[in-house]
Amino acid sequence: MKTINKRILLLVGVTALFLAVVALLMFSMFTNANTYALKSVNQHIYEDNILINAGDIVDSNGNILATTVNGERKYSDNQTVRKAFMHIIGDNKGFISGGLQDTFRNELSGYSLIYGFNKDSSNTLNLTLDADLCAYAYEQLRPYKGTIAVCNYKTGEIVCIATSPSYDMYNKPADIDTNKDFDGVYINRLYGGLYTPGSVFKIVTAMAAIENIDDIFTRSFTCNGSHIMSDGGKIVCNNTHGKITFEQALNRSCNVAFAIIADELGAETLNSAFSQAGLDKSHKTSDRITSYKGSFGVDSKSNSSEIGWAGIGQSTTLVNPYAFLTYVCAIANGGTCYEPYFVSSVTNDSGRYVYQAKTADSGININPSTAATLKTMMRSTVSDFYGDYFFGNLKMCGKTGTAERDNEKPHAWFAGFSYDENFPYAVVAVLENSGSGLNYAGTAASNVLQKLQKSIK
């Protein structure tokens, strides 16, 4: 009998092994619970891969943009608001990548390892965006494709985003995949767009000039309507500006002056300015969106006319609107700024924070005196050239861009910000294939900012 008692230890060993594997299983199930629970076949939150159960999404004024009613996902009653927020919220069928219903589905679903899916509680996702303003901005874009965004340059809060084309989630057009009007409809152009910037890029070239050419403000440039570069290439200007200073060259957007400046700065200096402006990188925002990175496209092998064209934002230069907005915010804010964001928090039923936006540094670092100089020059561009009347009673700093396209109407750009620090907003607007920068993008930006100004008062 004693010998057999020792053999019983085998059973104890087997049980111990079993319990060890159970511990491993517990560890695996607990650590992966989040991933498993949020699979799109989970009928607690999805039905036929369509999100049915998630918390509310509300704008900065508490307007409900998305909610769940009786197991069905409902959006704003206002069709324009629905269209304006389609890319931000995302559809519920997964066509839109980077929509909040996808990227924040964990927080929205209210799932937790401890409580699982508790039907009685739901989280609310709070945005810094103003629904009315976004809808208004969307209307300003129509009928063109493009994007417009307004950001508080002191806090990084984005108050307005609109991107066109869009569609109504309740009534998806049947011809969406074939109609040319819907080209790129699934892309949020603010983050996923990449455009030739045209003359707004002169802000970047000007920044490089201020920092690298000591006597830039005492120089003068002569514009005869065009200029032959050292390699024989011809730079064409939008006008015949005659003899002008550096500041006047920015005010009037003189291509000749800026091509000469770009050539003098050279590819290497311009590339580092491009990088300093944060235009060469993907911004990974706290809203869990990754923006497209721009490209400058000239290097030490490029000839002077290639560098000239790139320096005035044509030819090989491509920038992303969100990255450019961040750059403009940094200029407005004295050289640095927070990474712009629009999800402020996620709260649960009892108002406790499930998620809170962490303001992160944008990584852009401009010499404060350079930023101040750029600010003055952008201010004079508006006051001396476009005219302050254009922006109602706002004191704006800004620069337009008219990005020429082959066989197409140009892309209209406007990038700028309010000089008044009590109204600390920066704006970027792009209207594809519309026309001149000021007439199209400038008007849209002006209208949106004036509406914002009224809504704050």
Place this chain on the structure above:
Amino acid sequence: METTKNTKLYFGKPGSLYGLMSLLIMLFLTIYQAIMSYCVLSQNNEYFAEFLIYFATFIIAEWIYYFLFAVVQNRHISLEMIAFALSSISLFVTASVSPSKTKTQFIAIFAGLAVYIAMVLYMRSTTRTSVLRMPMAIISLALLAFTLVFASYTNGAKNWIYIGPISVQPSEFVKLAFIYVGAATLDKLQSSRSLTAYVFFSVGCVGLLGLMSDFGTALIYFATFLLIAFLRSGDIRTIVLVCTAAVIGVILVLTMKSYILNRFASYRHIWEHMYDSGGYQQTRTLIYSASGGLFGVGIGNGHLREIFAATEDLIFGLVCEELGMLTGFLIVACLAGVCLAAAYNAKFARSTFFTIAACAAAGMIIVQTALNVFGVTDFLPLTGVTLPFVSRGGSSMICSWGLLAFIKAADSRSYPETPRNRLEGKQR
């Protein structure tokens, strides 16, 4: 162990710790079952009266058992309390998911309890333990052979026999005989001849199960055989030899019938097979277990119940989702606890028959639990075996109670009045 001392342990002394503990556990269990009853009843108006009778009868039966065996006879009833707790979960889950099958499950639990009591009583005498060895072995093989010939394929395995409205799974009942025969032969003599006979019997059982394509059950039998063989011989070399032979055999079978392998092709790749049968059940088990969190979404609020075999093979996931992962893992811990109790009982058993039977029954429970729980969670290939006491199914429920009887019979304190026991107990 001083059995005379043990008999006075439980209720003999007023206010003894164990007596108080078991009373508290019974009260706690009753409260839990009352709450569960309320939850299930509030969902099912159609079966309200019927279910009320089942649930009330169950709880009353528990207390009668407690009164008869713990209070009057002064016995240790921890094992039974675990079995009652797990059986009641199976009853509530069945009532909630498949109301029309609740009656069968209710009857099966009481049949299991009856089998349990009968087996424990039968094994009171140590002389009876080897009498039925030969008939049991012959009946077992005959039953399995009969199943192989007359059963039709149900879900890929040929293991069900239909007698009128009743369907039984003979391989579940043969499990009890398998242990009885294994323990009995060994008890007699550690002779090579009795071992050889048992090897042939085992090969017969495992082989027939393999032919039925019931690989999960075949594996459970094989593991139990290894455990018995080791307890009998204590010879690791023999075990290694048997395992090697088995592995070679399995490889030979698989090379000849490679389609069998396809059944396990999705193992560790279940997420790639989310939408086909290869990984459908496992992925849903993981997804919905996680959905329940630690405390569950509440009975009736789950979605795993809509998946095939939710109350049988996937019961672990269903419990995790609706009653919480804590409950799911607590059930697993309870079954492991039963095995450790078996090891303890086996040490002080009245004869080697009881030692081997208890260990073999415990081993069978642990292997089956492992195949079930690890199978649905993709830690092991999915073989489709039931979770003892908790899965819905009459044969499986009765077998679970039968296995528990072997463990209980090994506990010398179960038979305090037998003089033989006292004698043998003192000898050790």
